[in-house]
Amino acid sequence: MNDNSRRNFLKLTGGTVGAAMLPFLKVLPAQAQSSGTLVVVSGQTINSLDLHRTGTNRASYQVAVNCYDRLVSFGTKEAPGGGLSYDYSVIEPELAESWTISDDGLTMTFQIKSDATFWDGRKVTAADVKWSFDRAVSAGGFPTVQMRAGGLERPDQFEAVDEETFVITLDRPSKLTLPDLAVPVPFIINSEVAMANATEDDPWAMEYLHTTPAGSGAFKVARWEQGQQLVYERNDAWVGGPLPSMERVIVREVPSPATRRALLERGDVQMSFNIPNRDAAELSDMAGIDVYSTPIENCIHCLCPNFAFEPFQDANVRRALAYAIPYEAIFQTAAYGRGVPMWGGEDEITDVAWPRPSPFATNLERARELMAASNYASGFEVPLSISLGLADWMEPTALLMQEAFAEIGIITEIERIPGANWRTAALVEKSLPLHLENFGGWLNTPDYYFFWAYKEGHLFNSSNYRNEEIEQLVDDTLHMAMDNPAYAPNVMRMFEIAFEDLPRIPLWQPALNVAMNGADGYEFWFHRQLDVRPLSTTST
């Protein structure tokens, strides 16, 4: 993609001169729309076209979604807050035609679609699936961790029985395995192309696939200029789902939110992805612009009191914090009311809905009583840490909390930590006495959330919380089928303990905001990246 000449680009895109070429010649954006091009602006930068590579950032996951196929995908449902959303409860075929799971739940057999081909025209075989899965579990880092969450740990678990039959053998049955096959990580690569470009030092062709995807997905990458734009071009032979209506989608990187907003309002771009809450609130009142604010599933913005800090070992102090927080003011100031409140819920837990509002609400009287009853009646001082990388919501939240906590004798000083240090300090060393945190789980079950955020030593348990019963409950429930009679009681018990012990005080469930001007078909995904496949333009 380094050769920028127009002639080579024409060669590269093949003989599709005509309507498909128009947008790159001298035409106006309005005409470009009608000829099947959609322009999206985003503030994030894509740093690799290969999700498995070390250092690939979140924004790059969209390439795995749009350019590669998985065996299975999730269904689609109406989203709260408008638009569409993926549906965790429905698993649909993508490259797999069908699949069977043995009665003991240990063997999964997939039949691959016989008409599925890679971009170079070669048939997709079970050997390609095997190679791609081997790669994901061997690459190390994030892909390997995510595969492990579904019980996929070693290459010997995967077998290509014949050209179209692929078998996974599990060590234990788990409800997470099938959904884990639908996340972006286990995408299927054209293994012959990859192996032809592998070297002894680089057996998984990381360097080659980093800049040159080789897949079977709905879109190919026509052009990638890092830091500027990514141009998707439709693969007309795609069999993984309904053929996208757009022939070309251009994702342009524009760092300044003000500039992105101006471009969208003027209609020069059709979509602005992941816009700030404030812009979402203001744009939603404008005619002609559609704003979708989808609450992010299994994600909660929390205040975390760290058990390693002595005053927070006192349950009364933690409860006092939960009563002192000015929830509504924070929700309106930091989130502009976008998202779902996570306070003032029912005392009694009768279902397994998650995220769920905590039973706490702002009540300064109650907070003062609890402080008086604690061992720290005279108050104490503690730093309240926030990440500068997430300052857009953390800063106003922390300022309002600082004011409220002073009312109950807890004097806080706001400590702003640079983005690069945040992970180390908050999650790896778990050394921040009081901080804000925003974990969201990809696999949408409460026990999965608890696994990461409430079990001792796990990455997002930044409060150093340990509860024997939670440890046991999570271990018991994590792989248990959701229709198992023990599932609901176990999960409800976890909720009870979580609200009793309060290692994480829920604030609100954040929303992912997307604004569109002349585009349609947006679908929210748990990975919070743009799926360009269902997008279309609306005639103006």
Next chain:
Amino acid sequence: MSPRSKMILGRVAQAIPVVMGVVVISFLLTRALPGDPAAYFAGPAADEASIAEIREALGLDKSLFQQFFFYVGDLVRGDLGTSLTTGQTVTSDLAARLPASLELTLVALLLSCAIAIPLGVLAATRPGTWVDHLCRVLVTAGVSMPTFFTGIALIYVFYYIAGLAPSPLGRLDFIYLSPQHVTGFYLIDAALAGDLETWIAALKQLILPATTLALFTLAPIARMTRAAMLSALSADFIRTARAAGLGSRKILYGYAFRNALLPVVTTLGMVFSFTLGANVLVEKVFAWPGIGSYAVEALVVSDYAAVQGFVLAMALLFVVLNLIIDIAYALIDPRIGLK
């Protein structure tokens, strides 16, 4: 060997210890940054084992001395390493982004000089008149408005309201393809390719960001021109020239201006160097893929290779810039020797 090429060689030789010092200091400073790149790049759900794997892959598990040894070894081979933020080699990042910043900065400075120098000269020859006041107002307004504000204001007026300016989408609108890479300067590359359409498109994209930067850099240049002209005009040799009955044009441009140019060139060199590094905000507002935003992004996530590459590139650039300024001195003022 001519004295001039001897002087140039001498200056280049002098630069070698400077560059070596920069290599050591940039290495140590990046390592002194708090933060753990391995933990950052391990991704959203990494555990300790995968962080350790990444640390090993990045060579960060080695001792500082060993890391430095590897770094210098790579440097000698011309390998600046790979940036984690962009996923590209630092060499290719710099090759793509440095010309973008240079093009923007140079166009802005040309624009700025074209306004500031005549304005400064006029203000100096007519102190206290409306030209002088206009100069003062423009200069004050230019420095007192932060560049991101000027940038957004210009976008608002000329793009959003009036619709005159093209979409602020970086160096080229998405309907154009970048010209074949020769120098990396789109204006030059498009001209070389004989592609007038792309040339005009690239120029249009440049106008707003270059104006923003030019407004900001007007002040030092105009003030310095005015001050230097004032002191030159009150010098004895000007009085002598006037007494000898030379034409006012000859006095102004032949004697006063030429003498006033030296401090102006010095200021220009300084303005150029700080604009190149400091136009991050303009780059962000106009989605300009330049070197400033690259360095800041890299710094925020402790992307060692990218930061070191940036510092080294800037150091080399300044060595060249100083050389050019010294040569310019010698051309302007024959009294300054070439030794």
